[in-house]
Amino acid sequence: MKQVTILSGKGGTGKTSLAASLVRLAGPCVAVDADVDAANLALLLPGTDGEEHPFVAGRRARIEASSCMGCLRCLDECPFHAIGLSPEGRPVVDPVACEGCGVCAQWCTVDAIRFDPRQVGSWRVRRTASGPLVHAALDVGEDNSGKLVAHVRKEGVRLAEEEGLGLVIIDGPPGIGCPVHAALGGSDLVVAVTEPGVAATHDLERLLDLARWFHVPAALVLNKADLDFLSADTLRRMAAARGVPVLASLPFLPEVPRALARGRCLLDVEALRTPLRACRAGILELLGRRPVGAGVPAEP
Amino acid sequence: MRIVVASGKGGTGKTLVATSLAWYRAAQGAGVTYVDADVEEPNGHLFLKPSFDATRRLAVQVPRLQGQCDSCGRCQEACAFHALLAVKGKILVFPELCHSCGACVTACRADVLQMGPREIGTVREGRAGPLGFRDALLDVGEARATPLIEAVVRDPGEGLVLVDAPPGTSCPAVAAVRGSDLAVLVTEPTPFGLHDLDLAVRMCRALKVPPVVVVNRCDLGEGVDEALAGMQVPIVARIPFDRRIAGATARGEIAVQSVPGFLEGVGGLSRALESFLPEARS
Numbered sequence: 001m002k003q004v005t006i007l008s009g010k011g012g013t014g015k016t017s018l019a020a021s022l023v024r025l026a027g028p029c030v031a032v033d034a035d036v037d038a039a040n041l042a043l044l045l046p047g048t049d050g051e052e053h054p055f056v057a058g059r060r061a062r063i064e065a066s067s068c069m070g071c072l073r074c075l076d077e078c079p080f081h082a083i084g085l086s087p088e089g090r091p092v093v094d095p096v097a098c099e100g101c102g103v104c105a106q107w108c109t110v111d112a113i114r115f116d117p118r119q120v121g122s123w124r125v126r127r128t129a130s131g132p133l134v135h136a137a138l139d140v141g142e143d144n145s146g147k148l149v150a151h152v153r154k155e156g157v158r159l160a161e162e163e164g165l166g167l168v169i170i171d172g173p174p175g176i177g178c179p180v181h182a183a184l185g186g187s188d189l190v191v192a193v194t195e196p197g198v199a200a201t202h203d204l205e206r207l208l209d210l211a212r213w214f215h216v217p218a219a220l221v222l223n224k225a226d227l228d229f230l231s232a233d234t235l236r237r238m239a240a241a242r243g244v245p246v247l248a249s250l251p252f253l254p255e256v257p258r259a260l261a262r263g264r265c266l267l268d269v270e271a272l273r274t275p276l277r278a279c280r281a282g283i284l285e286l287l288g289r290r291p292v293g294a295g296v297p298a299e300p
Numbered sequence: 301m302r303i304v305v306a307s308g309k310g311g312t313g314k315t316l317v318a319t320s321l322a323w324y325r326a327a328q329g330a331g332v333t334y335v336d337a338d339v340e341e342p343n344g345h346l347f348l349k350p351s352f353d354a355t356r357r358l359a360v361q362v363p364r365l366q367g368q369c370d371s372c373g374r375c376q377e378a379c380a381f382h383a384l385l386a387v388k389g390k391i392l393v394f395p396e397l398c399h400s401c402g403a404c405v406t407a408c409r410a411d412v413l414q415m416g417p418r419e420i421g422t423v424r425e426g427r428a429g430p431l432g433f434r435d436a437l438l439d440v441g442e443a444r445a446t447p448l449i450e451a452v453v454r455d456p457g458e459g460l461v462l463v464d465a466p467p468g469t470s471c472p473a474v475a476a477v478r479g480s481d482l483a484v485l486v487t488e489p490t491p492f493g494l495h496d497l498d499l500a501v502r503m504c505r506a507l508k509v510p511p512v513v514v515v516n517r518c519d520l521g522e523g524v525d526e527a528l529a530g531m532q533v534p535i536v537a538r539i540p541f542d543r544r545i546a547g548a549t550a551r552g553e554i555a556v557q558s559v560p561g562f563l564e565g566v567g568g569l570s571r572a573l574e575s576f577l578p579e580a581r582s
Contacts, residue, residue, distance in 0.1 A: 009341050011467040012311010016492065037468035038309050038496040059380065079401045096474065096506060101380050101401035138470055140502045145470045146443065174310040174467050175340035178396075178443035197550035199315065199343040206341060209440045227543070228550035254520060254541070260490045261521035 001160050002287045003153075003168045005034070005187040005216075009203030011174035013195045014223040017256070018279075019171035020044035020265040021272075022191075025280045027130025029167035032156035034149045034183040036121060036138040041171045044265045047128035054122050055136065055151060057144040059100035059115040061093045067112035074104035074113065096141050120144045123152055125159065132159050149173070149182035167287075176210045184211065189286055190218040191247070191279075196231035201238065208242060219245045219286055221279055224252035247282035248275040301577065302453075302461040304337075304480040304509070308496030310467035312486045313516035313539070314338075316549060317569075318464040319347045320556045321484075324566045326430040331459020333432035337476035338466040339421060339448040342435045346552045350433035352426035358436065359417035360447045361400045365391045367412030378407035396443045421448045432457050449475040469496075469503045477504060481578050483511045484536070489521030501531050512576055514569065517541040536576070537569040 006019045016033075019041055023031045033041035061082075063074070068091065075083040075091050082097035083104060105113040120143065123136035134156045138145050156168045172183035184190060190211045194204045204220075211218045220239050225232045232249070239246050255269050266272045305318040315338075322334040336344035363375070369389050376386045383397035384404060395418050405413045421438040434457065436448045449472055453463055465476035477483055483504045487497040497513065504511040511533050515524050518538040528535060539545075545562060548555045555562050 008310075010311060010343070011307075011309065037470040037473075038492075038499060040309070040492040040495060043491045043495065079399075099380075099399055099401070101399060101403050102378060103401050103403050103406065106378070106403060106406050140469050140499055141471075141474050141506050143471045145468075175338075175445075175472075176440060177340045177438065177445045177472065179470075180340075181443050195550075198346040198552035199549070202343060202346060203341040206440055213441045224546075227546050231550045252546075257488070257490060257517065257520035257541075260492065261523070263491060 001157070001166050001168065002189070003157070003170060003187045004189045004191060004283060004287070005170040005172050005183050006191050006193060007172040007180060007184065007207055008174060008193045009176060009207035010194070010200045013193045013200055015193050016040045016044065016171050017260060017266050018191070018193050018221060018223070019169055021267040021276050022280060022283070023130045023169050024265065024267055025276060026167055026169065029131050029165050029169055030156045030160045031128070031131065031133040032152050032168060032170045033133065033135040034152060034170050034179070035173040036136045036145050036148045036152065036179065037173065039135055039137055042126060042133060042135045043263060045126065045128045045130065045133050047126040047133065050125045050127070052122050052124045054119050055148055056117045057120050057147045058118045060095055060098050060118045061100060061104055062114045062116055063091055063093060064112045064114055065090060067110050069110050071109065073107045073109070077103050077107045079103055099143065121148050123148070123155065125155070131165060132163070134159065146178035146182040149179045153183065176206050180210065181214070184216055185214050187216050189283065190216050191221060191283060192218055193221045193223055194235060195222070195224040196228040196235060198231065201231065201235055204235070205238070208244060217286065219247050219282065221247050222249040225249040226251045245282065245286070248279040250275050302463060302480045303482045303484060303573070304463040304465050304477050305484045305486060306465035306473060306477055306500055307467055307486045308469055308500035309487070309493050312488045312493055314467070314486050315343045315347065315464055316516070316545070316555065317484065317486050317514055318462055319344055319554060320562070320566045321570060322431055322462045323348070323554055323556050324563070324570055325460060333434065333457025333459065333461045334428070335452050335457065335461055335463045336435035337449045337453050337463050339436040339438045339445050339452070340466060340472070342437060344464050345433070345435055347554055348428035348431060348433060350426040350428035352424045354426070355422055355424045357419045358421050358423050358448055358451050359419045360444070361402070361415040362395045362398045362418045363391070363393055363404050363413045364416040365412055366414045367410065369412055370410045372409040374407040374409055375404035375413055378403040400447070420444065423448070423451055445472045446475045469499045473503065474507065477509055478507050480509045482573065482576055483509045484514055484573070485511050485533070486514045486516055487524070488517050489515060489524045494523060494527045497527070498531060501533055510576065512536045512573070514539065536572040537565065539565060
């Protein structure tokens with residue numbers, strides 16, 4: 001079984017619409033929405049959702065008013081400045097700022113601090129026409145997005161094994177930080193979706209550096225390629241210099257945002273079908289060529 | 301006064317709005333500092349092209365063994381993030397998991413753990429014409445962006461501080477938005493844009509930062525007014541899709557300078573924001 005992670009560095013280059021199209025073209029396969037702070041893949045892959053599972057990670061401090069003597073040592077020692085004063089002068093925990101480190105409890109002389117498990121989001125499995133989709137939602141303002149990404153990926157791999165599906169397509173988050181590491185580490189291929197322009201190019205270089213750091217091979221999809229020919233050319237030369245293959249170039253078409261606005265994906269735009277099929281074929285070829293990844297059994 | 305430009309969904313035009321607004325207000329003679337808080341993928345410098353007067357490496361504090369460990373294991377027990385292991389007189393630290401809280405140092409029986417610096421990125425400061433400029437670059441391979449975001453956002457700037465936030469609604473976005481006087485949320489009229497805008501509005505409200513909305517590429521979709529009425533957030537500007545803006549942005553130009561008509565649009569946005577700033581409301 002192989003895992004392909006769709007990433008971009010810069011946001012808004014078309015990760016999710018490409019991921020949905022690839023899932024539909026390559027299905028049946030497992031789809032994983034690993035952009036848990038702004039999960040959108042489910043908007044393009046209709047189906048029936050299964051049970052919602054809470055996701056608990058970390059903990060949050062709570063001060064028991066009945067035991068607290070009001071010495072306020074916790075307020076001074078909290079490294080995240082997460083303890084404030086109530087109008088009555090009692091210490092109160094800011095639930096967003098608290099990281100559950102436990103420093104307050106180390107200094108509390110009367111053992112008045114308790115820790116509650118922190119539900120940071122939830123995840124569920126949707127049955128779509130192209131196979132199962134594991135999607136999640138991180139609660140607004142929560143930490144631990146990397147852990148939730150790791151969890152939905154693990155569920156995706158488990159489903160693929162259980163159902164005998166050979167491919168897991170992971171729609172990743174923007175950036176190059178913790179949730180991207182969780183979406184990328186141990187994957188068999190990164191498909192980097194980019195668009196012409198100084199910003200996307202700059203961000204792509206940092207993403208390709210990160211992929212190299214994780215020893216995951218990368219391939220490129222050039223989206224909205226005709227928006228600026230000069231910078232599209234710069235991107236192609238950069239990819240060639242790095243030995244990163246370009247799987248497809250998709251033109252900018254005003255029909256695309258309009259199709260997305262109606263919940264359709266790139267595949268529903270006639271002019272994009274041929275390059276998208278080329279993209280799918282290129283991915284399968286790269287996966288076949290590559291030696292099998294760590295601990296993942298070879299396809300029969 | 302600090303205004304943060306945020307979005308939820310990536311690629312909706314945060315940097316376009318933040319750099320245009322900063323450039324416009326500075327051209328009007330106001331003191332403005334542009335702060336790029338998207339430390340994973342900062343792009344503001346590509347458009348404003350600042351000259352940097354100062355760069356510094358930013359470090360977070362992580363525990364280090366400074367003496368003979370007696371393997372009591374209390375540090376490992378105290379660490380809520382499972383960022384260290386005590387094995388046979390040695391301490392294994394996993395710095396990418398460490399939150400720098402120092403609980404391990406307090407817990408250490410032999411008093412041989414100390415916090416020491418670990419560099420995670422670079423903060424750069426300078427000027428772009430009349431604008432103050434600050435950004436930061438997270439080192440490739442580093443996982444935790446928030447300490448770097450807090451470092452660039454926390455420092456004061458001259459005049460109005462305009463913060464360009466990272467996408468999303470989790471800890472990096474929270475670190476950029478927290479403490480701002482106003483949040484300008486940039487969205488697009490697609491189901492993705494509106495879905496993520498709803499999350500961004502909820503994040504702002506949880507942080508007690510009032511949100512207003514800019515609708516970018518407003519003619520490439522529908523359903524914005526209905527969605528925004530439901531969220532009860534005012535729209536302060538609508539930017540129609542314009543290939544010239546897309547082209548100028550691709551080339552790293554400031555669209556305000558190179559696309560006729562865009563300047564007036566940004567001027568309208570700048571004036572619309574006035575009535576939402578704290579002085580006007582009080």
